[in-house]
Structures are given as structure tokens and as C-alpha cells.
Amino acid sequence: MAYGEAEPAPSKYTFGDTEAATERLVTLADVFSRSSSRFISRNMQDVSRHAVDLGCGPGHSTHLLASASGAAHVVGFERSEAFLALAGPTSTHRVRFEAADVTRPLLTDYRADIIHSRFLLSHLPDTAGMVDLWLSQLARGGRLLVYEVDRVITDDPILQTYQRAVTSLLAHNGQQLEVGPVLAEIVPPAGVRVLTNQIALVAPTPERIGRMFYLNMLVWGSDEIVRATVSEDALTVLRRELVAMMRGLRDRRAVWQIRQLALERVS
Ligand SMILES: C[S@@+](CC[C@H](N)C(=O)[O-])C[C@H]1O[C@@H](n2cnc3c(N)ncnc32)[C@H](O)[C@@H]1O
DSSP states (O other), X not given: OOTTOOOOOOOXXXXXXXXXXXXXXXXXXXXXXXXXXXXXXXXXXSOOSEEEEESOTTTHHHHHHHHHHOOSEEEEEESOHHHHHHHGGGOOSSEEEEEOOTTSOOOSSOOEEEEEEESOGGGSSOHXXXXXXXXXXXXXXXXXXXXXXXXXXXXXXXXXXXXXXXHHHHHHTTOOSOOHHHHHTOOOOTTEEEEEEEEEEEOOOHHHHHHHHHHHHHHHTTOHHHHHHSOHHHHHHHHHHHHHHHTTOOOOOOEEEEEEEEEEEOO
């Protein structure tokens, strides 16, 4: 950035850090833990010293990274004070948490062996730019592991309404839920090789889908951007149907297509 130029405005995290947002992340962690843990362990080096979890929220992905990687030191970086206040007390002798904006260079006194990002890039501008920035923070032999939504597949009209609302909201903030196709096309810079660039499928139960979506809707259900996209009546029906799903009363289905990208810095 040239001298005197203004810093770009920080990106907004659209899904908030309220109690409902926290509860949603508990269900999300539960739903994706097996697939996410398998992705990490399959792309691990034999020995890792420093592992970093970007946009760690209340810390679920950081603890998962710690157990799947076996790294000696694991740091979760997060911008939300509310999430950090929840993550802090879960620190252990290997795992700690720090306040940081992950769109800026993070590491000053070491380079990481593992940098992990789960469900974060949907909320940041400039996917390729972020990947480049994070690659620059890796030690030689270090690996960047990215686990993001590629596509949410559903032919259910109620769940499609939900998708429409979320898509409009994220687009308003210059973001996109289905960031996987951008990741799939990333051309690694010189000195970086692709270890994995693949899709994994996760099919949560209707109860869990209902819970994740309902809790998310509590955060943004009254947002004017959403109201400009989805009618008041459709939002009322959506809310009612999600509650019914949570209670096991509806068999509405969706499958998450997850993009798993692992890059290694070879020089
Ligand atoms: C969908 S949550 C995922 C949390 C966690 N990675 C997981 O998988 O459970 C995205 C998280 O990224 C955080 N976040 C968004 N933008 C950020 C930024 N620029 N710097 C640091 N954290 C950020 C949000 O506050 C939120 O906690």
C-alpha cells in the first residue's frame, strides 16, 4: 500500500458472534468434525511444531487441528472478542488463542508448519489474495489446509429459500458462501505444490440442518438485505419449517460438497 493511502475497511463477518451464532458453530463443528479431521490427518507431515488455525471462532476447529495434527504448539487466531472470551478458557499447554485480523500478516517471530482455515474464506474478500498471504506465512515444507463450502446441493424449495437469503446477504458484503470453485482454480505460486484438491461430501441429518439454519437465521432474519430478497411470508414459512426440522418433523435434505485444498511450500 502506498504511503498516505487509507487501509481497506475490515471485512464484516456476516453470521455474527451472538449466543445463537455460538450455538450454530457448536452444531457445525459436530457435523463436519469427522470429515474435517480426516482431511487434516491425511495431509499432515510427520512432525509439526507450529500450527495455526485462522478465524477459529470459539475454538472448535483449533482443538480439532491440535488433535488431528499432533503439532507441538497450536494457535487459534480470531477477531471477535466474544468468541475469544469463549475460546480462552479452553486453552491447554499446547493450544492458545490470540486476537488478530487474518487478512493481514500474522506471524512476526516464526513461520508456521501448518496453517488451517475452515469455513472462513466465504467471509473474506479476495480468496486468491488470502491464499497467497497465508502461503507467505509458511515455513519451508509447511502446509496450508483449506476446508470450505464448494456447493450446498438441495432440491428442497424451503432450503433453497434459505440459500437464497444467505447468498444475498453475503453478496451484499462482497462475499460468497460457495467459495470452493474459486479455490479449485487456484494456480499455486512458484515454490508451492498442490498436495490435495478434492471434494468431500457431508450429508447432515434434517434435524442438524434445521438447527444450523434456524440459529443462523436468528442472527440475520430481520436484515433488510434479506427482506429485499425473500418476502416476509416466505421468511415466516422458512422459520416455521426449520423449527419443524429441528424437532424431527420434516425430512428435508441437503448435501454439502466441501472443497479440500492442501498446498505445500517446497522452497
Ligand atoms: C464460520 S466461522 C468458523 C469458525 C471455525 N473456523 C470453525 O470451523 O468452527 C468464521 C470465523 O471467522 C472469524 N473471522 C471472520 N473474518 C475474520 C478476520 N478478518 N480475522 C479473524 N477472524 C475472522 C469470524 O469471527 C468467525 O469466528
